[in-house]
Amino acid sequence: MKRVKVSNNVIRRLPRYLRKLDELSENGVSRISSFELGQQLGLTPSQIRQDFSCFGEFGQQGYGYNVPVLRSQIATILGMDRGYHAILIGVGNIGHALMDNFCFSDWGFQLAAAFDINPTLIGTTFGGVPIFSMDELVDYIRNNPVDVAVLTVPKEVAVSVTNTLTENGIEAIWNFTNVELTEPNSSTIVENVHFSDSLLSLSYFVSERHDERAAKAAKAEKQS
Amino acid sequence: MKRVKVSNNVIRRLPRYLRKLDELSENGVSRISSFELGQQLGLTPSQIRQDFSCFGEFGQQGYGYNVPVLRSQIATILGMDRGYHAILIGVGNIGHALMDNFCFSDWGFQLAAAFDINPTLIGTTFGGVPIFSMDELVDYIRNNPVDVAVLTVPKEVAVSVTNTLTENGIEAIWNFTNVELTEPNSSTIVENVHFSDSLLSLSYFVSERHDERAAKAAKAEKQS
DNA sequence: TAGATTGTTAATCGATTAACAATC
DNA sequence: TAGATTGTTAATCGATTAACAATC
Numbered sequence A, B: 001m002k003r004v005k006v007s008n009n010v011i012r013r014l015p016r017y018l019r020k021l022d023e024l025s026e027n028g029v030s031r032i033s034s035f036e037l038g039q040q041l042g043l044t045p046s047q048i049r050q051d052f053s054c055f056g057e058f059g060q061q062g063y064g065y066n067v068p069v070l071r072s073q074i075a076t077i078l079g080m081d082r083g084y085h086a087i088l089i090g091v092g093n094i095g096h097a098l099m100d101n102f103c104f105s106d107w108g109f110q111l112a113a114a115f116d117i118n119p120t121l122i123g124t125t126f127g128g129v130p131i132f133s134m135d136e137l138v139d140y141i142r143n144n145p146v147d148v149a150v151l152t153v154p155k156e157v158a159v160s161v162t163n164t165l166t167e168n169g170i171e172a173i174w175n176f177t178n179v180e181l182t183e184p185n186s187s188t189i190v191e192n193v194h195f196s197d198s199l200l201s202l203s204y205f206v207s208e209r210h211d212e213r214a215a216k217a218a219k220a221e222k223q224s
Numbered sequence C, D: 001t002a003g004a005t006t007g008t009t010a011a012t013c014g015a016t017t018a019a020c021a022a023t024c
Helices: A008-026 A034-041 A045-053 A067-078 A093-101 A134-143 A155-167 A195-223 B008-026 B034-041 B045-053 B067-078 B093-101 B134-143 B155-167 B195-223
Strands: A064-066 A084-089 A109-116 A129-133 A148-151 A172-175 A189-192 B064-066 B084-089 B109-116 B129-133 B148-151 B172-175 B189-192
Touching: A008 A034, A008 A045, A008 A067, A008 B195, A034 A045, A034 A064, A064 A067, A067 B195, A084 A093, A084 A134, A093 A109, A093 B093, A109 A134, A129 A134, A134 A155, A148 A155, A148 B195, A155 A172, A172 B195, A189 B195, A195 B008, A195 B067, A195 B148, A195 B172, A195 B189, B008 B034, B008 B045, B008 B067, B034 B045, B034 B064, B064 B067, B084 B093, B084 B134, B093 B109, B109 B134, B129 B134, B134 B155, B148 B155, B155 B172
Parallel strands: A084 A109, A084 A148, A109 A129, A148 A172, A172 A189, B084 B109, B084 B148, B109 B129, B148 B172, B172 B189
Antiparallel strands: none
């Protein structure tokens, strides 16, 4: 597979393609053109073909794309077949919800362990995942493969836990805390799930629509 | 305030500015230049000034920006002072975590009600928010102000619930299900929190780094 | 074969960066 | 005042779109 430098925008679209292809498969669709795929995703056919061409040639002239083949190519591009290991730090509300509800294995990940400071949780397992004491974290990292740490701790300890992680060789963090972890000159890969950023964007779009409507109403008022 | 058409990229950066400004305030910083802000966020000063200039003139030559003033301007732009009302549909794991952990009021929202089908939940309140039966949903929407619906139902019912919502006048959905709700020709505002998309992007970046490292190692091997 | 659709090159569009006069 | 830094215009860069030869 080609591995040239690919823009962020392209990378962010890949999981959407994957999701759509899974949906198509479920509906028994085994073949699709860039035109049709574009229709369904609100993208131009050109953009879709450009995106794929960053990684190889997955289609066939006059035919389009074979859905399962394309799906598996994108899965490979995303690294879903690499068997990455994840650990989760902080079995609070959101950590718990992830362990319970989010199927890591669907996306090629194995959630191998969780860590918390709560004595009533330590030593138990949840959905097959053992919960260890935070005291065991460093030891665990040093003796087990860990590709991604899921950070679901309270925001107060987010930075100190992150330091512990990076100092012990963790290179990728899936950050659910509302803290800006991205250090200017750090090489750690941080992927943020900032609920508040998402809600505030939504708030903006809602406000924009309200204002447009108000402006239109004012204009109509003026004319009457 | 100006309300010209602003690009998505700009809008997505606004909540980050807000978060950084709050952090600066906490640390007693009351004044900042676009240069310094850029340093801390990994953006160019030009970009920051361009972003702000979409909405007005918030700085002062030779001085920079007053942190609390800028913070409040951005809050207004995002609509945080409009007192939007939200309801939450589906008090499962993630819905519960949001009700418990996510402070809607910090972002200008009031979570007014939640809905579920679980009889043991219906009639109770959680963090002051009453949980109603799904049967009461339509009636509630018709008789109360609802600006945003938080969708935290199982994916199987996501589409049917969405239809109920939009048919009854809900125009904005904060979607936590792993379902692509964005209909091609719908006017509903949908903001997605797709955990799996986020994790897969992270998976890509991790894979990219692995591959680069492997390529470098292979090259070194060849030279020796 | 004829029609369809790809992969890719070129053209366009938009976003980011640089530069600088205005001014605090 | 002199130095600093904005807001904005112009230049650059990159991403999206259009076009089309290649080919299934």
